[in-house]
Amino acid sequence: ATVSEPAIRYVGSKKIDNIVEIEDGPLYSLSKWRVTGMEIFPPESVAGGVVAGSNAVASLDTIQRSAQNIRDYYGSRGYIRTHVEPRVTLDMPAAKAAVTYEVTEGMLAYIQNIEIRGNAQTRDKVIRREIGVLPGEVFNEVRVRTSEARVRNLGYFSFVNTYPEATVVSNRFNLVFDLEEQRTGQLMFGVGFSSIDNLIGYVELQQGNFDLFGWPRFTGGGQRLRLRAQVGSKRSDVELSLIEPWFLNRELSLGLDLFRRSASYYSDEYDQITAGGSLTLGKRLFTFNRVNWIYGLEDIDIRDVKERASDLIKQEEGGRLKSYGTVELIRDTRNHPFLATRGFRGSAAATLAGGPFGGDTDTYQFTLRASQFVPLWFDHVLNIRGWTSLIHEYGDSDRVPLFDRLFAGGPRTVRAIRYRRAGPKDENNEPIGGRTAVQGTIEYTMPVVEKVRFALFYDVGAVWRDMFEKDETDPAVGDGILFDGYGLGLRLDFPGFPIQLDYAWPRKTDSVTSDKGRFSFSIGYSY
DSSP, X not given: OEEOOOEEEEETTTEEEEEOOEEOOOOOEEEEEEXXXXXXXXXXXXXXXXXXXXXXXXXXXXXHHHHHHHHHHHHTTTEESXXXXXXXXXXXXXTEEEEEEEEEOOEEOEEEEEXXXXXXXXXHHHHHTTOOOOTTSBOOHHHHHHHHHHHHHTSOEEEEEEEEEEOSSTTEEEEEEEEEEOOOEEEEEEEEEETTTEEEEEEEEEEEEEOTTOTXXXXXXXXXXXXXXXXXXXXXXXXXXXXXXXXXXXXXXXXXXXXXXXXXXXXXXXXXXXXXXXEEEEEEXXXXXXXXXXXXXXXXXXXXXXTTSOHHHHXXXXXXXXXXXXXXXXXXXXXXXXXXXXXXXXXXXXXXXXXXXXXXXXXXXXXXXXEEEEEOGGGOEEEEEEEEEEEEEOTTOSSOOGGGSBOOOSTTSOTTSOTTOSSOBOTTSOBOOBSEEEEEEEEEEEEEETTEEEEEEEXXXXXXXXXXXXXXXXXXXXXXXXXXXXXXXXXXXXXXXXXXXXXXXXXXXXXXXXXXXXXXXXXXXXX
């Protein structure tokens, strides 16, 4: 391709156009490749690292990746400072390119010591447990690079750099981690509005590098602390969360959650107050998988039941103690925990309440969730997600309590339907939930300007009072009906305050649900 010199054209009195003309050249393909300069290893040993063979497009990215793979072949075996220079020879009449990878072999090196510098607050052990090499091993540049990325991903440092430092022994080097610490605490407060809980005010304290026993600064231990208080016209919450990612200095996470939540937005006919906590023990399995074991204890009180409420709701009034255990398996390959553009997240969970755990409610529940992000052209993203769940009573319980039943409808499920109303209802048309549910979403987003994306979506969902079938002995409006709708929206990615604005139109509803479009406003991410 040929690129012209920039040409300036004046547009009005205060604007100019900068014009650059590009003329496409022929598309070159690779005719052959070879490697020179290899003496320690045979050239054919790096053939698997050359990512494009004959007749592939001769792109610079492909050639550079092949060169990096050859460097990594040496680096993973302890040979540092290996240099690979790709030389391209063009056959212009045939539009072919031949590539020669010229290798200058490095030296076999070993790690003497691992030196960590610049961590004035963060404890050494918090950093060392992220490092995948040990003193005495060969200087594996690939694992060093991975270790550098893991330290950087902690979020504690504004600058992370690794390099070999010479010692008095010629083939032994200190591995140096050069760091600059940054602030890891946040104090946030604000006022917001959502279509579910209306006006809300909140204050939140976060510390991503907390140290429970680090008097007086309480920083540097690698723990995560979150304290949040939220008050609104239809809810008030207080939450405390503390996570130790390396419990007993092992790759086991231990999380403690304490909370009290008061909500009147579940229904117009009762309020619900939930207080309790949970302990979560988590273990990473391989690269993308994780298993969590959870024990929770909650006191749930349904109060202020209206006189007009149905008998189905009145019988739920009062407090119950729920004691439960959950096993959850998660697979997550997304490229970002919140703003994903590619990858998959799926989970399977089984929960047993009551029985050996005690408490006032005996239920078992199984839940599956999946979300796939597919990158398309020009930063467009297709997200397909869904979930299904079933819950049933056993033992001394004769029904699933109202607070444990499954619901659909609202900003996080079927957006065209009012919150919780895509499912069974009593004679007053109040949602009463069910034992089984399924919900799915297809969402297509595209960038508009920085931090703003436009979305098109389709939602579908259904809730059954029984196990994926209607309760014919006691019919209820909305039982087993497949509700769906479509709409459009905006995603505003404000730091710490992501906003979703959606307008959705229902396509199929039951006999008592409005067929008019609905606006929804929510804070947080869907994934």
